[in-house]
Amino acid sequence: MSCADVEQFLGAYADGELSPERRRDLEAHLPGCPGCLALLRDLEEQNAALAALRGDEPRPPAALKRNLRRRLRRTALLTLARVLILALVVAVAAAFVPLAMAREWPPLARVLFGLSGLALFAALAPLVWRALWDVKNVVWVRLAVEEEEGQ
Numbered sequence: 582m583s584c585a586d587v588e589q590f591l592g593a594y595a596d597g598e599l600s601p602e603r604r605r606d607l608e609a610h611l612p613g614c615p616g617c618l619a620l621l622r623d624l625e626e627q628n629a630a631l632a633a634l635r636g637d638e639p640r641p642p643a644a645l646k647r648n649l650r651r652r653l654r655r656t657a658l659l660t661l662a663r664v665l666i667l668a669l670v671v672a673v674a675a676a677f678v679p680l681a682m683a684r685e686w687p688p689l690a691r692v693l694f695g696l697s698g699l700a701l702f703a704a705l706a707p708l709v710w711r712a713l714w715d716v717k718n719v720v721w722v723r724l725a726v727e728e729e730e731g732q
């Protein structure tokens with residue numbers, strides 16, 4: 582086997598993919614040829630470095646995706662529950678307005694009732710805004726995950 586042949590088959594040899602016959606020829610050439618021996622050592626070092634890099638990966642992507650999807654589902658459920666509770670509170674508060682207006686209240690009581698109604702909606706507004714923001718985030722992340730999985 583010539584040096585050119587060795588250079589051609591060295592990669593397969595380092596990966597253990599050479600046929601027994603070729604391997605025997607190559608191994609017969611190596612001890613007498615410092616150049617090919619140095620090539621082989623370089624190749625083995627590169628393979629070892631690659632293997633070490635692969636081994637250093639913290640977690641397989643599949644587990645990461647599963648974890649992300651689980652967390653996304655939990656966030657979506659929490660957001661849905663918050664929106665439903667908020668909608669219930671707003672609906673109950675809104676139902677009280679015509680009920681209270683139907684009665685004959687003294688003027689001062691009407692003013693106080695109006696002010697307390699305003700205060701209630703002022704207190705609820707940030708919660709409504711927050712819930713809408715969360716819904717937007719859940720939809721946005723969901724779309725991003727679907728887009729990534731589609732690729």
Ligand SMILES: [Zn+2]
Pocket residue numbers: 583584587610614616617
């Ligand atoms: Zn050689």
